[in-house]
Amino acid sequence: MSQPLILYNTRTRKKERFAPLQAGRVGMYTCGPTVYGPQHIGNLRSQLFADLLKRVLIAKGFALRHVINITDVGHLSDDGDDGEDKMERAATSSGERAEAIAARWTEHWRQNREALNCLPPEVLCKATEHIAEQIELGQKLEAAGHTYRLQEGIYFDIATFPAYAELARLELAGQTDAQRIEQVEAKRHPADFAIWKFSAAGVRRQQEWDSPWGRGFPGWHLECTAMSSLFLGRQFDIHTGGVDLAPVHHSNEVAQAECAFGVHPWVNFWCHNEFLDFQGVKMSKSLGNVLTLDDIAATGIPPLAFRYFFLQAHYRQQQTFTLSALRAAATGYRRLRGHADAVRQAEGDADAKRQAPWRERFASALADDLNAPRALAVVWDVVRSPELPAADQSALLQHFEPCLGLGLDEPVAAPAPEGDERIDALVAEREEARRTRAFTRADEIRNQLATEGITIEDTPEGPRWKRG
C-alpha cells in the first residue's frame, strides 16, 4: 500500500507520481453542479471520478480537504456571450425564486451523491455566498491591468497572460478563424471572457449585486478561482472536472489565479474524466439524451449498481452507456454484494499474509492512475478463489471497500416482506399444492403472480416473493 500514486496530469499530459505541496496533506477542488435542474448520470460520472480519487488518496493515508462548489448564478444558457443566465431563465419560466430553485436542485444533487456513496466534501461552497471575494478578485485583476470594459461587462484580456494556452494546449491563432459562433464583437480576442456582467439596462434581475463596475453578476469562471483560493490557498494540489472544462473554464480559472496571485503553476495536478456516451454520442443536456439517477431507480436498478458500472471502465476513457450494459453491471453487482454478505460471518482465522498478494494487486491497480477495472478484476479473483478461506475473502473485501464505495460492508437488505395478504395467501396455497404434489395448480399460481411482476423464490427457509 506504500506504492506511489500515479496520476495523469492534463497540465503536463503525462502520468506523474503524485506528491502534495505539503507532506501528508492534500487540497482538492472539484467543479460542482449548476443547480437549475437535475444532474444527469454523465454529470454524475464526474462526481464518481472525484470520489474515487478522494477515496484512494485517503487510503494512501493523506489528510484531505475536498472543496466542491455550487454554481447558483452566472451560467449562460447558450452559445456566445449574450446568452441568458440559466438560473434566471429557470426562475422566470417557473415563477419561482432563483434561490428556491437552487436550493431544491442542490439538495437533489446532494442526495444523488449520497445514493452513490460519494463521500461528502469538507467544504461545499456556493457562488452566491462569495460574491465579495469574487469582486475582490476582479479588482485585483483590474488593478494589474488584465481587464477591459465593454458595454456588456468587464472582460479578461488573455493577451496579458502569455501562458493562457498552456493547460489545454490551445491553438489560439486557429481559433480566430473558427468563427462558428457569434461573439461579443468588441472583444479583443474570441477567448476573452467576462469576469463581471452588467445587468441589462432597465432590467431588474433576481440575482444581481452592486460592484465597483456597476450592478450585475459575476462571470462563471470567477467563482471557482475565488472560492478555491479562499478554502485551499493560493496554490493547491488537485483540481478535477470533466474533459470539456479544460479548454475554457479551467483555462480561464488558471488565467485569473495566476494573474491575481502571481503563482505558477496555480494547481499542480489537473485531472479530467471523460464523457459517458449514450446512443452513440456524449450524454448532454443540449443533445437531450440524458438519464438521471431517478430514471435509473425507476427501472428497479439500485444507484450503487451505477457506481459499479462506473468502476468497470477507466475514468479517462469514454464509457458507453446502454440500459442493458447497466443491467449487466447490476447483475454482477448483486452477486458481488451477495458474496460479500455470505462470507461476512465466516468462521475461521483470517491470515493477513495469505491475503497479501491480493492486497498488493488491488492497490497497484488503483495506484496506476486509478485503474478501477483492474481493481475490480482483483475483487472477482478474490471471490472466485475457492482456495482462499472465506474469512480471508471477507477481510479482503472489507479492505477494498473504502476505495470502492460499493456498500460491501453493509448487509444486503432483507427481502422486505411486503405483507400483502392476497399474495401471501396465494403463496401459501401454492405451498400447500406443492406439498400435495398438485404441481399444475402450484405452477398456475406462480405464473399468475409472474404476470403481476412478482417472483417467487423457493428457499430452504420456505418460499419468498418479491416484486420486480
Place this chain on the structure above:
RNA sequence: GGCGCCGUAGCCAAGUGGUAAGGCACGGGACUGCAAAUCCCUGAACCCCGGUUCGAAUCCGGGCGGCGCCUCCA
C-alpha cells in the same frame, strides 16, 4: 480550418513489445417436482494494409470507421 481520443469475443471493458484481465449474456452441468435464485465448467488472436522487430493488440506509416474539443456543457 485546428487540436485530441478511440476501434479487443454477442454486450460493457482491462491490457501499450513476449503465447489476450474481469463482469454480463449464451451453452453445458449441479441444485429444484419444474422453475427462480445460487454455484461450477465453457468462448476471443485484437478494424484493414504496409513497415520496424527474433517476436506487436501493444511501436511507425497509410486507409476505413466512431467520438470529443476549439461554443453553454461533467
